Amino acid sequence: MLYPTDYADARERFRELASRADFSLESYAHPTKKGPGGETLACDVARFGPMDAKRVILISSGAHGVEGFCGSGCQAELLASDLMEGLPRDTAIVLVHAVNPYGFAWLRRTNEDNIDLNRNCVDHSLEYPNPGYDEIHDWLVPKDWDGKARAEADASIEAYIAKRGLRAFQIAMSGGQYNHPDGLFYGGKAAAWSNTTWRTLLRKHCAGAEQVYGIDIHTGLGPRAVGEAICVTNETEHLKAKALFGEEVTWTGGGEAVSAQVGGSLLHAAHDELGAGKLTMIALEYGTYSIPETLEALRAETWLVARGGPQSEQASKIKQALKDAFFIDEHDWKQAVTARFFDLFRKLKGSLS
Ligand SMILES: [Zn+2]
Structure with missing residues (x-):
């Protein structure tokens, strides 16, 4: 199967398959x-179809760095397949590879500044939302990853959940925070390079089309190998997404999706750039x-960068654990992931013709 071993391998393969x-x-x-390895870090865009195409299919990977192992693999499998044959003439395909190449290459979910790109696409001139992260930051990223400090931190988290509930904890933790640059789900203080690059390439490749249909590939939430299709904006888009991809598309606003509702994602940025309805x-x-x-792996890696340092003895183990938490390098997982991706692509293609 065409899933990469590292970022450099992913990039080379993507470019080669796209050219072919x-x-x-x-x-x-x-x-x-x-x-x-000193290699260039880049977000690569491959396009097939006329620049003035009325419709564009947009497929992006690696917004959350390390999740790019899966997304890049899906894109490679698509490029090597015959699925794109028979698309309507007025339809172009745009594949965006490694939106966050730093995180992909260095095994981080976040970017070079520890920014979660799906919390970064907010209006930075407005007051930031703060769903309660300040209170739990020191527990999520304790002074030491082993021993007393860690045990105390975990006990505090357990007590918080017992008192306020798991849902309140999840909202406080992952809703996006803007006060702790070394913490989890940090949204940054300004638009990150990946955010502005994403907007630039969307303006070039998608703004001229009448309709754009997109899939942004992620990992780390939900049952093993299940690919949940999620609408992250509003009910109108949810209905359109169901018509294109199938009734099973969930909506974060409806509370039934595997991920919580957050603002400031790259999908929100895409809506900003392309305008309503497109x-x-x-x-x-x-x-x-x-x-x-997954949270254990994420906390450990965040701790490593914030407190442990790349030379610490746990470094390679923690990095490998993060990769393993977001990419299961086993044949049955990759096979199911590819099949699901192909299934969605076929549904989309069927809706367009
Ligand atoms: Zn993700």
């Missing part, structure tokens, strides 16, 4: 950062492990 499939390629190289886009969220398991 007659896609045109362009790259948005990161202005300051390089990969672990875009119908889902987040495709593939399950890996349980929430406690």
